[in-house]
Amino acid sequence: MRVNDREPIDESLLPADLRLLDYLRDQCGLVGTKESCGRGECGACTVLVDGKAILSCITLASRVQGHVETIEGVAEESAELRESFARHGAFQCGFCTPGQIVRATAILRGGCPDTDVELRKAMNGNVCRCTGYNGIIAAIREVAE
Ligand code: FES
Ligand code: FES
Known part of the structure; x- marks a missing residue:
């Protein structure tokens, strides 16, 4: 997995139960991605994986193999x-x-x-x-x- 323009990491080494949302906010310091419902209903936690919008609150970080873009990553473009x-x-x-x-x-x-x-x-x-x-x-x- 690669987050924004950072070095790629081996996602398989991440804890199996770590949500992508928590990985981004707590381990990457990318706090622009928000948690509201925490159960896949509101879209506050939306990020892109290989250009496709996904809900990071219901996605396991260890399963993400592509390029993750957060609001910080699309700052210039947006x-x-x-x-x-x-x-x-x-x-x-x-x-x-x-x-x-x-x-x-x-x-x-x-x-x-x-x-x-x-x-x-x-x-x-x-x-x-x-x-x-x-x-x-x-x-x-x-x-x-
Ligand atoms: S926080 Fe509501 S869908 Fe993720
Ligand atoms: S929830 Fe307040 S601006 Fe959208």
């Missing part, structure tokens, strides 16, 4: 997206925001869906209790266009 979130009021408490940005980054890499309905479906795994989602969708759409 700069425009983060500015757009701010412009559109796409966060309030901000707790869901790293996960939203990480998933949106993956979506934009693959080409943003044509319709807002499809974009909402693509962002479906990331829950926000504050914003009502319209700002999030508008922010991603603005960057895509």
Whole structure:
């Protein structure tokens, strides 16, 4: 496994019950990835593995063999997206925001869906209790266009 631009590590040497979320936060010091529900329901802990969004709270670190990207790892790439979130009021408490940005980054890499309905479906795994989602969708759409 390789995390962001760090040296690869042998994931098979990690404790079998260590969650990827805890590995990133506690052992790598990458605290941008958040824990909210802790059971795969909210998306706050979203990171990318080989470009695919996954939930790090329900992923065992010892099973991850690919390239992990956290919010810190996509910081440069997502700069425009983060500015757009701010412009559109796409966060309030901000707790869901790293996960939203990480998933949106993956979506934009693959080409943003044509319709807002499809974009909402693509962002479906990331829950926000504050914003009502319209700002999030508008922010991603603005960057895509
Ligand atoms: S903290 Fe992982 S899905 Fe909610
Ligand atoms: S901004 Fe508060 S949960 Fe999304």
